[in-house]
Amino acid sequence: MEENKKNISRRDFLKTSGVATGALIGGGLIGGLVGYNINKNDSPTNKIAGTDEHSTQTDQGWQFFRNYREFDIIANATERIYPEDDQGPGAIGLGVPYFIDSQLAGQYGSNSKEYMHGPFEVGAPTQGYQSRLTRAEIFRQGIEMLDAEATKRFDKGFSKIEGAQMDEILTAFQKDEIKMAGVTSTFFFRLLRTATLEGAYSDPMYKGNVNMDGWRMKGFPGHQMAYINEIENEKFQKIEPQSLGGMH
Amino acid sequence: MVTTLSKVDVVVVGLGWTGGIIAAECAKAGLKVVGLERGEERGTEDYLKIHDEYRYAVRYELMQNLSKETITIRNNRKMSALPMRQLGSFLLGEGLGGSGTHWNGHTWRFYPYDFQIKTMTDKKYGPNKLSKDYQLQDWGITYEELEPYFYTYEQTIGLSGEDKNPFLKRKDPFPTPPMKRTPILKKFEKATQDLGYSPFMLPSANLSESYKNPDGESINACQYCGFCERFGCEYGAKSSAEITVIPTAIKTGNFETRVRANVVEVIKSGNKVTGVRYINTLSGEEFIQPAEVVVLTSYVMNNAKLLMVSNIGEQYNPDTGRGTLGKNYCYQILPGATGFFDDQMNTFMGAGALGMTIDDFNADNFDHSDLDFIHGGSLSITQTGARPIESNPIQRDTPTWGAEFKKASIHNFTRTLSIGAQGASMPHKENYLALDGKYKDAYGIPLLQMTYNFTEQDRALHVYITEKATEIMKEMGAKTVESRTPITDYDIVNYQTTHNTGGTIMGASPENSVVNSYLQHWDAENLFVVGAGNFAHNGGYNPTGTVGALAYRSAEGIINYSKTGGSLV
Ligand SMILES: Cc1cc2nc3c(=O)[nH]c(=O)nc-3n(C[C@H](O)[C@H](O)[C@H](O)COP(=O)(O)OP(=O)(O)OC[C@H]3O[C@@H](n4cnc5c(N)ncnc54)[C@H](O)[C@@H]3O)c2cc1C
Ligand code: SF4
Numbered sequence: 027m028e029e030n031k032k033n034i035s036r037r038d039f040l041k042t043s044g045v046a047t048g049a050l051i052g053g054g055l056i057g058g059l060v061g062y063n064i065n066k067n068d069s070p071t072n073k074i075a076g077t078d079e080h081s082t083q084t085d086q087g088w089q090f091f092r093n094y095r096e097f098d099i100i101a102n103a104t105e106r107i108y109p110e111d112d113q114g115p116g117a118i119g120l121g122v123p124y125f126i127d128s129q130l131a132g133q134y135g136s137n138s139k140e141y142m143h144g145p146f147e148v149g150a151p152t153q154g155y156q157s158r159l160t161r162a163e164i165f166r167q168g169i170e171m172l173d174a175e176a177t178k179r180f181d182k183g184f185s186k187i188e189g190a191q192m193d194e195i196l197t198a199f200q201k202d203e204i205k206m207a208g209v210t211s212t213f214f215f216r217l218l219r220t221a222t223l224e225g226a227y228s229d230p231m232y233k234g235n236v237n238m239d240g241w242r243m244k245g246f247p248g249h250q251m252a253y254i255n256e257i258e259n260e261k262f263q264k265i266e267p268q269s270l271g272g273m274h
Numbered sequence: 275m276v277t278t279l280s281k282v283d284v285v286v287v288g289l290g291w292t293g294g295i296i297a298a299e300c301a302k303a304g305l306k307v308v309g310l311e312r313g314e315e316r317g318t319e320d321y322l323k324i325h326d327e328y329r330y331a332v333r334y335e336l337m338q339n340l341s342k343e344t345i346t347i348r349n350n351r352k353m354s355a356l357p358m359r360q361l362g363s364f365l366l367g368e369g370l371g372g373s374g375t376h377w378n379g380h381t382w383r384f385y386p387y388d389f390q391i392k393t394m395t396d397k398k399y400g401p402n403k404l405s406k407d408y409q410l411q412d413w414g415i416t417y418e419e420l421e422p423y424f425y426t427y428e429q430t431i432g433l434s435g436e437d438k439n440p441f442l443k444r445k446d447p448f449p450t451p452p453m454k455r456t457p458i459l460k461k462f463e464k465a466t467q468d469l470g471y472s473p474f475m476l477p478s479a480n481l482s483e484s485y486k487n488p489d490g491e492s493i494n495a496c497q498y499c500g501f502c503e504r505f506g507c508e509y510g511a512k513s514s515a516e517i518t519v520i521p522t523a524i525k526t527g528n529f530e531t532r533v534r535a536n537v538v539e540v541i542k543s544g545n546k547v548t549g550v551r552y553i554n555t556l557s558g559e560e561f562i563q564p565a566e567v568v569v570l571t572s573y574v575m576n577n578a579k580l581l582m583v584s585n586i587g588e589q590y591n592p593d594t595g596r597g598t599l600g601k602n603y604c605y606q607i608l609p610g611a612t613g614f615f616d617d618q619m620n621t622f623m624g625a626g627a628l629g630m631t632i633d634d635f636n637a638d639n640f641d642h643s644d645l646d647f648i649h650g651g652s653l654s655i656t657q658t659g660a661r662p663i664e665s666n667p668i669q670r671d672t673p674t675w676g677a678e679f680k681k682a683s684i685h686n687f688t689r690t691l692s693i694g695a696q697g698a699s700m701p702h703k704e705n706y707l708a709l710d711g712k713y714k715d716a717y718g719i720p721l722l723q724m725t726y727n728f729t730e731q732d733r734a735l736h737v738y739i740t741e742k743a744t745e746i747m748k749e750m751g752a753k754t755v756e757s758r759t760p761i762t763d764y765d766i767v768n769y770q771t772t773h774n775t776g777g778t779i780m781g782a783s784p785e786n787s788v789v790n791s792y793l794q795h796w797d798a799e800n801l802f803v804v805g806a807g808n809f810a811h812n813g814g815y816n817p818t819g820t821v822g823a824l825a826y827r828s829a830e831g832i833i834n835y836s837k838t839g840g841s842l843v
Pocket of ligand 2: 508
């Protein structure tokens with residue numbers, strides 16, 4: 027099997043993902059993608075969700091996720107939140123799942139700069155985050171619940187259902203219709219949505235915003251030293267983005 | 275085990291703007307000063323790779339580490355107060371420079387009306403304009419008395435501006451000319467002029483040109499890099515304590531900074547204080563730093579908390595109205611409107627204090643006879659540099675995720691402008707600070723507890739000023755204008771402003787205030803408490819221009835006190 031998987035560069039992977047997305051609205055996209063046989067002659071729809079073939083070439087390894095099931099659920103959910111379209115890549119193409127993976131493994135995931143001492147009470151919405159859970163714990167539970175909810179409603183895991191069905195489930199989370207332990211599903215959804223945007227638009231050193239394509243779509247030039255010479259210009263300035271890593 | 279160190283003339287607790295000003299002035303006058311700061315040392319060299327929205331603006335790299343200390347919060351006394359577990363509504367400072375490292379630099383003088391708000395409101399509108407629940411009071415100082423100190427602060431920071439606000443006559447010129455009038459600002463300028471208002475460039479501590487201040491510190495010219503609010507300036511072009519007053523203090527040879535020193539108590543004996551107790555945040559060792567004069571410059575929250583845990587002054591009680599400590603906590607009301615335009619604009623270029631303002635609806639610059647609120651707010655357009663994680667503008671009927679969201683938020687990123695007011699906030703008997711009975715900080719000390727909600731006054735002000743913002747945004751030619759929704763309950767989740775005020779208010783009498791007009795504590799003559807906590811209400815502007823002026827006047831008081839002792843008033 028291994029020999030079927032050709033070496034592909036990151037850019038190729040993105041291009042490929044574009045093909046895949048166009049063809050598979052809603053099918054378990056990353057499940058499809060990572061299992062996608064890179065042979066261009068293969069129809070992408072041949073290998074979608076549910077396969078356990080995984081291209082290690084495109085894998086970056088995980089700091090937080092434990093298995094493809096977890097990773098694929100986050101990948102698919104974030105892609106629904108921020109989908110690929112004619113403007114450019116979605117969450118998957120931008121590397122958002124890897125961004126989330128490394129964030130959950132660090133300070134963000136362990137809430138280490140936040141007040142995490144009890145007693146914990148539910149509190150009013152105006153009092154903000156009152157969960158005893160860290161973000162890493164919330165995500166892990168949220169992933170399980172996304173999968174459980176998909177199984178309950180559609181008899182299939184989250185990554186194997188149609189896009190519209192994923193949206194239905196994500197909406198149920200957003201509207202607090204799913205019962206989670208120690209946190210509301212609305213809160214988990216908000217966290218997921220925010221993390222998706224953070225991954226799409228943070229500096230590429232965090233593993234998201236691959237190739238600065240998030241910035242490019244938005245017309246944001248990233249890190250520039252100065253705008254003193256352009257800021258009085260009446261015309262909109264299209265500026266090639268620059269990342270911190272690309273600094274001289 | 276506690277180690278008692280040798281006595282100094284002045285110990286300053288916290289090294290932001292206020293601590294830096296007090297330290298510089300006292301050290302220049304020959305006093306031996308130690309500055310204790312719980313956070314780290316930092317300066318311009320630490321900001322060279324700072325154009326990183328995620329780390330600095332979203333994950334709050336430069337701000338207070340809440341795992342060590344936070345506050346608790348509730349909207350009213352019936353609720354149980356719970357810890358603010360994450361930063362949100364306001365971003366507390368930590369480290370050398372305090373919040374002044376990552377501030378925007380809008381620098382204002384509060385109006386004469388602010389300092390005598392009770393007298394002037396009663397005189398013009400009668401004593402019952404607001405109900406008795408609003409604890410309006412004069413500040414025990416007038417604008418005229420404070421004016422020279424405003425100017426001193428403006429010279430220290432090299433304030434860039436133009437003397438075109440028709441509602442405030444200035445005796446002194448701005449130290450540097452205004453910043454650039456960008457196309458975005460010009461849209462606002464034209465619209466407000468056409469509507470009959472009087473726009474002027476927002477006074478900015480991001481400097482229009484390089485400048486040397488009277489202490490000999492150089493501040494560079496702003497490069498409009500767009501990573502300003504929530505960031506330190508890699509050019510040394512945003513005036514902040516670590517590039518002005520702190521080096522000034524160090525140069526005298528009379529000042530020592532001691533970072534990673536978290537003060538936990540002010541030690542009082544009789545009607546004086548003898549020093550402070552602090553903990554080295556790395557080793558956990560405890561020290562007593564004795565001093566002739568103790569100055570609290572640890573921001574609104576910890577200035578109040580340190581007095582409370584040290585039992586200095588009487589805690590305010592909302593049932594009886596007795597006590598002054600913790601009273602008159604106020605915030606900032608943020609009316610405004612957003613406009614969606616057809617054409618792309620360079621919204622991502624900017625500087626923290628690049629903006630244009632009208633004051634036609636600030637203070638008592640307009641008649642309130644037929645209105646059910648007092649005061650108002652400065653209305654500004656600012657071009658601070660939109661960044662893509664935090665700025666995803668969509669209209670209210672657009673979904674917040676999915677294909678439509680992506681399309682709209684990308685489209686609008688360079689086509690959206692906002693006008694916002696810094697609305698004044700009036701004190702209310704139910705809004706106050708106290709000590710929490712349940713939650714503790716990393717040193718085992720109770721957290722500060724905030725009880726705060728918006729009031730009827732706030733809501734009325736918000737609606738009225740929002741209408742004005744909407745009118746201007748329409749005039750600017752926006753295709754669609756959305757007014758900010760009326761405010762309901764205060765919530766700590768979304769960023770509003772770090773313009774917390776009150777709790778250690780100044781005034782003319784110990785009956786109704788914590789400190790006198792030199793910010794000298796009424797109950798301990800060698801204790802000074804400096805910051806926006808001194809405000810008896812919050813005005814229609816960002817606070818720091820007024821905080822800086824009060825700090826300079828207080829420094830003068832401290833120097834005089836060191837010679838003569840006794841009450842300064
Ligand atoms: C993002 C942002 C933008 C802002 N923009 C503006 C603006 O445009 N215009 C304006 O007027 N204002 C603005 N502000 C507010 C302004 O930054 C503050 O008003 C000002 O910096 C406060 O100065 P300070 O010295 O009172 O307090 P701080 O700067 O908060 O300094 C207090 C210091 O005390 C230290 N400290 C606290 N407790 C202890 C303790 N127990 N022991 C030892 N040290 C302690 C802290 O670590 C901190 O360094 C902004 C604030 C933020 C966060
Ligand atoms: S906008 Fe100007 S003052 Fe602000 S950080 Fe950039 S260069 Fe410095």
